Amino acid sequence: MITGLKPREATAIINSLTGGVVPKIGLQHITVGRSAEVDAFLQALSDVKNGHSMFKFWIGDFGSGKSFMLHLLNTVALKQKFVVANADFTPDNRLYSNDGKGVALYSAIMDNISIQTMPEGGALPTLLEKWIEQMLGETATEQNISLMDIRKEEHLPLVEQKIMKTINTITEVGGFDFGLVILKYYKGYITGKDGLKRNALKWLKGEYRTKTEARADLDVREVINDLNYYDMLKNFCKLFVSMGYSGFMINLDEAINLYKISTSTMREKNYEKILTIYNDCFQGKVNNLFFNLAGTKEVLENERRGLFSYRALRSRLETNKFETAEIRDFAQPVIRLLPLDHNEIFVLLKNLKEIFDFNFSTNIAIDERDIHQFMEELFNKPGAEEFLTPREVIRDFLNILSLLRQNPEIDKQQLFGDLQVKDERPVEMSLDDIEEL
Secondary structure, three states, rough: OOOOOOHHHHHHHHHHHOOOOOOOHHHOOOOOHOOOOOOOHHHHHHHHHHHOEEEEEOOOOOOHHHHHHHHHHHHHHHHHHOEEEEEEOOEEEOOOOOOOOOHHHHHHHHHOOOOOOOOOOHHHHHHHHHHHHHHHHHHHHHHOOOOHHHHHHHHHHHHHHHHOOOOOOOOOOHHHHHHHHHHHHHHHHHHHHHHHHHHHHHHHOOOOHHHHHHHHHHHHOOOOOOOOHHHHHHHHHHHHHHOOOOOEEEEEEEHHHHHHHOOOOHHHHHHHHHHHHHHHHHHHOOOHHHHHEEEHHHHOOOOOHHHHHHHHHHHHHHOOOOOOOOOOOOOOEEEEOOOOOOHHHHHHHHHHHHHHHHHHHHOOOOOOHHHHHHHHHOOOOHHHHHHHOOOHHHHHOOOOOOHHHHOOOOOHHHHHHOOOOOOOOOOHHHOOOOOOO
């Protein structure tokens, strides 16, 4: 039996993997073959905790485990007391835009903020209230007022002064309005005005689209938009560190959607934004911030549409020329995820069988010899070498377990024989023939 497996984790693992997505919890129970990457990541986390910043690019073929790796990094970072957020690039979520797609990415990041006690996201209100309680406690100590009395209306100005003073010391661009909105959140929190809290949270998450609306609700001059959202992320990073967290880690997946931007000018603007963040991280212009970006080899290396099409990025992201499959350099910005070997996949499937049995309180008649036979059948199918991915192997295996659980009379050998390999790669992967608009 897998040590420490919880029923909630088992259910999340089986349901998510059957659906072809990565579970948000329990990844430690199904992690195989990535120890070197995790060890290097722990060292990078230590550097960021000590005040540095980092930008890592996780590159691998479709289905090679990029999304899994980002979720695994989440699990590791949360245990190191980082605030973590995840977002996917989509046609409507980008790093740069002039029509709201940049701030849409920011809103997705803020929606998915996680801490160790809330690993599935939605932790921003909890963090704000924790910080407010910290401000209340510090003000009470400084003013020699009891923790009970400091909440009284007569002491509101003292706490407000403390909040604004603290915000001013930890923020830079946009700090004034940022502080005013947190002040509004504090007033809503302390007086029980939930509407005021909701409006403040709406502003902080970048959901106000006009200054007029924000001014009417919160009496502030600005809103978070495509141009200033990155500054707000840096402000939040400083706020989280002031609360005692190690740093702020932001994971950005599905970089193929930047590669697919049809106009070269807009695509280059997005790559320029990556360069800006990259330079800030490695030149010491920002502290305790960790960006991870996941994409395919095509996204990185395509000289017409990929990151290498932007000369300044290419010079920074070219792989160590002395690296080989056996001799890896995990300290460089680009980490290439190699496919799991057959032994690692065997261990993974064996673990999944145990998790499946635990989740459904059953004992499916599949032993190690059957797992070997399943793998032999699948990996010897036509097209397996070119198209087969860990995602498809896992899903096929879980689907067979599901059928056997509900229909124990079925011949498992027949199920193994019916396995097929399909090309699951998205058709958009090859875009060189698309004309620029």
